[in-house]
Amino acid sequence: MESPTVWRLRNSDPVAVEALQEGLGLIPVTAQILVCRGIDSVCAAQSFLDPSLDELHSPFSFVQMEPAVERLLAAIERGERIVVHGDYDVDGITGTVVLLLALRAIGADIDYLVPHRVDDGYGLKSRGVNRAHKKGAKVLIAVDCGTTDCVAAARARELGIDLIIVDHHEPGDEIPQATAILNPRLPDAGYPEHDMAAVGVAFKLARGVLERHPRGLRGTTLLKLVALGTVADMVPLTGENRVIAYHGLQTMGETVNPGLRALMDFSGVRRRITSTDIGFRIAPRINAVGRIGHPKDAVEMFLADDPGEARRLAELLHKTNAKRKKIQDKVIEEALKQKPRDTASVVVVAGEWNRGVIGIVAARLVQEWGKPAVVIAIDETGAVGSARSIPGFDIVGALRKVSNLLEEFGGHPQAAGVTIRSENVEPLREALALTGGKELELAMQQSAEIICDAELDFETSLSYLARELERLGPFGIGNPQPRLLCRDLRVESQRVIKDQHLKLRVACGEQSVDAIAWRRSKLAEDLTEGVRFDAVAELTINRWRGRSDPQLELIEVNVDGPVTIA
Numbered sequence: 001m002e003s004p005t006v007w008r009l010r011n012s013d014p015v016a017v018e019a020l021q022e023g024l025g026l027i028p029v030t031a032q033i034l035v036c037r038g039i040d041s042v043c044a045a046q047s048f049l050d051p052s053l054d055e056l057h058s059p060f061s062f063v064q065m066e067p068a069v070e071r072l073l074a075a076i077e078r079g080e081r082i083v084v085h086g087d088y089d090v091d092g093i094t095g096t097v098v099l100l101l102a103l104r105a106i107g108a109d110i111d112y113l114v115p116h117r118v119d120d121g122y123g124l125k126s127r128g129v130n131r132a133h134k135k136g137a138k139v140l141i142a143v144d145c146g147t148t149d150c151v152a153a154a155r156a157r158e159l160g161i162d163l164i165i166v167d168h169h170e171p172g173d174e175i176p177q178a179t180a181i182l183n184p185r186l187p188d189a190g191y192p193e194h195d196m197a198a199v200g201v202a203f204k205l206a207r208g209v210l211e212r213h214p215r216g217l218r219g220t221t222l223l224k225l226v227a228l229g230t231v232a233d234m235v236p237l238t239g240e241n242r243v244i245a246y247h248g249l250q251t252m253g254e255t256v257n258p259g260l261r262a263l264m265d266f267s268g269v270r271r272r273i274t275s276t277d278i279g280f281r282i283a284p285r286i287n288a289v290g291r292i293g294h295p296k297d298a299v300e301m302f303l304a305d306d307p308g309e310a311r312r313l314a315e316l317l318h319k320t321n322a323k324r325k326k327i328q329d330k331v332i333e334e335a336l337k338q339k340p341r342d343t344a345s346v347v348v349v350a351g352e353w354n355r356g357v358i359g360i361v362a363a364r365l366v367q368e369w370g371k372p373a374v375v376i377a378i379d380e381t382g383a384v385g386s387a388r389s390i391p392g393f394d395i396v397g398a399l400r401k402v403s404n405l406l407e408e409f410g411g412h413p414q415a416a417g418v419t420i421r422s423e424n425v426e427p428l429r430e431a432l433a434l435t436g437g438k439e440l441e442l443a444m445q446q447s448a449e450i451i452c453d454a455e456l457d458f459e460t461s462l463s464y465l466a467r468e469l470e471r472l473g474p475f476g477i478g479n480p481q482p483r484l485l486c487r488d489l490r491v492e493s494q495r496v497i498k499d500q501h502l503k504l505r506v507a508c509g510e511q512s513v514d515a516i517a518w519r520r521s522k523l524a525e526d527l528t529e530g531v532r533f534d535a536v537a538e539l540t541i542n543r544w545r546g547r548s549d550p551q552l553e554l555i556e557v558n559v560d561g562p563v564t565i566a
Contacts, residue, residue, distance in 0.1 A: 007536060007556070009452045009485055010036040020045055027460055030468050033453045033482045049471055051243040059208035063190035068164045068180035069208040075139045076108045076213075083137035084112040085128050085145070086299070087198070088290030090283045092144035094229030095166065095202035097302040098222050099141060102206035106213045111135050114295045118355055121384070122417055123410075124149040133159045139179075141166055141205075144198035147183050148172040148410050166205055168198045168235075169410055170396060195236045195478075199229030200244060223248040224255050225302070231275045232283035234414075236478030245474040249273045259301035262314035272543065275474040285314075288321035291356030328357040331375075332364050340369050344441040346398055346432035350376035350383070350425050359386040359415070366390060370447055372398070372440070374432065378422055385418040387411070392443035393436070402431040450536050450556050452485040458509030466541050466550040483555060486535045489515075493529060496521045506552070514542065515552040526559050533559040 012035040020031035023042035034040070039048050047055070059065050075082050082103065086096030096112055103110045113131055120127065124142045129152050132140045139162045142149070146165035153176030156163040163178040171186055182201050184191040203226045227248020230241055237245050253271030255261055264270070267281040289297045293316075301313035331353045340347040347369060353361075358375040365373035366388045372395050376385035389395035394413040403409065405428045408419040420428060457465070475481040492505040492512060502523050504515040515537065517523050527533065537552040 006448075007450045007452060007485065009455065012036045012454075013040065016040040024049070027457075027465065027468060029454045029457055029460065029465060029484070030472070033469075033472065036453055037479075048242075051246050053243060053247060055243050056240060057192055059204040059211070061191050062182050062184075062204065063188060064180040064182060065204070065208050068182060068205060069212055071139060071162055071164065071179050072103070072108075072205075072209050073212060076103070076106060079109055080138035081136040082108055082110045082139045082141065083132040083135050084110065084141045084143060085124055085132060086112060086114040086295070087122070087144035088115060088117050088295040089144070090232035090286045090290075091198050091229045093286060093290070093295055093298045093302075094225045094232075095143040095197075095199035096299055098199060098202045098206055098225050098229075099143065099166075100299075100303065101225075102210060102222060106210070106215050111137075112299065114299060116294055117290060121419070124152040126152050126155040128152065129155045129159065129161065132156075133161060137161050139164065143202055144168070146176065146178075147181065147185075148174075148176075150174050150176040152176075153178055164205075166198060166201045168196050168201055170412065172410070193240050195238075196241065197230045197233040197235045199226050199233070200235075200241065202226075203244070224252045224257070224260065227252065228260075228278060228282065231278040231474060231476060232286070234279075234477050237275070237474055237476040238478040242474070242479065245275065245476075249275065249278075249474055257302060258307045258310035259304050259314065262307070262311040263301065263317065265311075266314050266318040275476050276540075279476075284324075285317040285321045288324040289317055292324050292327065292354060293320045324357060327354050328360050331357055331361050335361050335365060335375060336368065340371055341433060343433070344371075344436045344444055345434070346372045346374060346387075346395070346436055346440070348374045348376065348385075348425070348429040348432055350378055350385075350429075352379060353377040355379075355384055358384075359388070362386045362388040370444060372436075374418065374428075376418075376420065376425055376428075378425065383420045383422045383425055385420060387416040387418065389414045390443050390447045392446055393440050398432065398435045401435055402428060405431060451483065452536055453482040454484055456484040456486045456508070456537075456539070458511060462508075462511055462513050462539065462550040466539050469539055470541060481538045481540070483536050484539055486537050486552065489533055489535055491527050491529050491531045491533070494524055494527060496524055502527065504554075513550050513552055515554055517554040517557070520554070523554075523557065527557065531559055533557050 012032045016035045017031045020026050020034055024045055034045050039045050084096050084099050086092040100112055123145045140156055141164045143166045147167045147169050153163055165178050165181040167183045184194045184196050227245045230244050235241055252273040269277045269281055286298045289295055297313055297316055301310055304310040334351055335349045338349040355377040358377050362373045362375040372389040372393055374385050374387040376383050387395045396411055396413055396416050399409045399416055405424045406418050406420050411417055469482055490507040492507055494504045497503050500519050500521050502517040502521050506515050535557045536555045540551050540553055542549050542551040
């Protein structure tokens, strides 16, 4: 049986742990996890467990917020057409919708366009600016794009269109000329938080305008959509992002937006929404139309006032997602055959694949191989790629070193996109194989380690513990689901689900609990009835058909006797 290189158990300050137990009435495991994550005072823990909307920073912390707001208010007063240019993923779609809803509410003459992944490609292009001009745009707001799109910005100036960029991607060597650029990653942005999603920046712009307009709706009414885009884009759920996600998810089940309500229904999500629901149920259905359909359908779903029309579009997203899964599974199967080298290297795989699914495939390859991966789709028009990395390795930095082979590239340290000539795919494969060096070696060593936040206490009711751990959410990047060291579990029963997953009933002390090993059906050979094993697991609540039961989600298991903990 495969086992991790090392299991590590975090150490915590027992004095701080005891203080949180006494001050907040927490059980030891929860207090220990908070302390290990640097939340080691009663005040900090209270703020973390019950974040306040008062912690949101002023929109005008952005140095360029003032000119952006002034230009939009002037456009509204003069009756000038505003066009929002979005992106085809959840972040870009929700950012577009947030601005449309906010500005329409105060009488703006506003329209939008979103690019088609294959026909238009990523980013703000001159073609997109021309389309906005045909719509009569005097102001163009680029959402989730624009920071590196200097050519398109120049085209906007030629056409007399004032450009406002609302983005969160890494800037390049040249910054486009625009009326305002709202991007927390710019060195002179002035904003105290740098890891926002684009929808979060769009929310700031919306709030800035609404604060200055007498008929503005309350900005907090948009939080559900902002939370959806923030969680889906996998930005760190810390600081302001945590506040947004916490409050948006808490109230998302009560949404009155017909489109979001219908989408939740088709996603099998009810009133209590978690970040897992967003990541695995809701967001994939939105992204599906951006991958193999047209993202306009998702925008129209969120804008629909008629519940029937909203439901029709939500069903379209649902069916498109089912189609996407079939395409994706075939590409993953083919990509896995292109096995990587044994060295610490960035893996490049390529084939005649659907462009819309290569990002998902890249993420799956990283999971399978433990290395950064670039997946390239080649067709008669050229080649585009999607890159995903492992924690601690900057994939954009790696691409920058081989930029002579690329037509375009950009993104984040953990995810990026590339455009490349077909004849340069093999040279890129060779070049990236030599790029990682010591930085990648260290990142791979660290990613091979399993870090346990605490040891599971079988004296505590697992139902109670699972509910208390849920208070630490929303979980995601920067605030992962706690991983628990579980010693001496015993298999009571097992069954394989859908030929992929292993479902267990395990005894732990005097208690019994369900356990699940996702995509690990082969473990059934080792975890037979009566076998004792150690595990690293996440304790979650499985809500199904009106029941709420604790469940261990197994990350790693060991049946070869007591495991050594570093």
